Amino acid sequence: MKKLLFLLIGLLAFALAACSDAKDNNKSTGDDLPKMVEVTILLPDKIDPNVETEIKAHVTQDGKNVEDANEVKFEVFKNGDKEHEMIEAKHAGDGIYSIKKTFAEAGQYVVISHVTARDMHVMPKKEFVVGNPSEESADGHGDHESGDGHESAEGHDHGHGHGSVAIDFPVTSAAAGQETLLTAAIKHDDKPLTGATVRFEVWKDGVEKHEFLSAAEMAEGTYELKHAFPSAGDWTVNVHVEKGKDLHEHQEKIVTVK
Template structure:
């Protein structure tokens, strides 16, 4: 009889441990915030005068996003102030692309502007157009010009601002998600620089909420369009990204 009671007690104890383990795993998954991830699919080298596809694959929480609000590719040549903003089409399975023909050799930056799930991500990649000698010669002509390769060199940090619409005169939560090499960037120093054309710049420090999430509270006094620059410092990197937000 004692053996039966002991065996039954062991079974009950084992069941309780399994339930507790399942609850722990569920809580861990709930604490992990889903992140809008954008993987660039752009060649490292591009031939002159040849139609080339620039693409990216968009996922959210590991699942493909087929209903992104906006996907555009911004393209510019280092040393030039001219920029192209190209509307991408959806190819299916979370992939978005645009076709472009490059007619001048040099080093170019390609930024995918992706808005989905009320988040924004802007991964960037530099590419060489033409053979290396042509590109080097073209870059040398504008190496001291505004917008040169050195000025636009950035770390592989994805900065996603959660919201770009706020109400005037009310406290607004500025939330940004940071990832580096596809993983949440933690223990960073994050500041928001906020300004409206013609007005002074305001700086607000963000709190680290964990798992690559940083948040600050600011108040937009006037209606209209504001610029918000996200400054990120961690280890030996200093990254920044400018977003436009609407205040109603």
């Protein structure tokens, strides 16, 4: 009888240990997340007015060139200008995406590369000078976040924080009427972005009403919420990330609901 009792206790302990290991294996860690896409903006040492200039973005992931970026665009504007030109880049190989641009005036300029690759969106910014800096007043040479952002559906400005922000939002499909886990893994300068305010802006194609849903930080740099899409169709989910006064980034993605 005692042998049977000891045998049952041993089996119970083994079962509990197996369950504990399974739970540990199911935990999400930072190592499970894909490597961040990194973008380096390359500019000539000297840029003269009225001379065609090549602007490049070198796109890599885990030290390897990214040759299959979904979209690379350059947003170029002169400091103080409200009009921002958006130019689509061409793939030149070896992870390089480039545009050619002629600047009509000397002055202080800003370029932001909008890179969408491997379910991530990266938007590094770089300021540069065209011509002789002494020919232009330094007025207006500051962070373009103040007053030169993009307008959101709620009318808020979308400034761009310093450095590179990568948003990994892997959800592409969902079932109508069923809760779907929306997850965004966010890094700033290749480190998990903690303590940010993250909202998912959700709307259906052709419908004016936009719903804003607040996500909770479940792990360092990982934000989640559960949402049930009420009907089938193409829904747009725009992940808004805010921290402090200067950082406000966003990434849009289409989710197909069946």
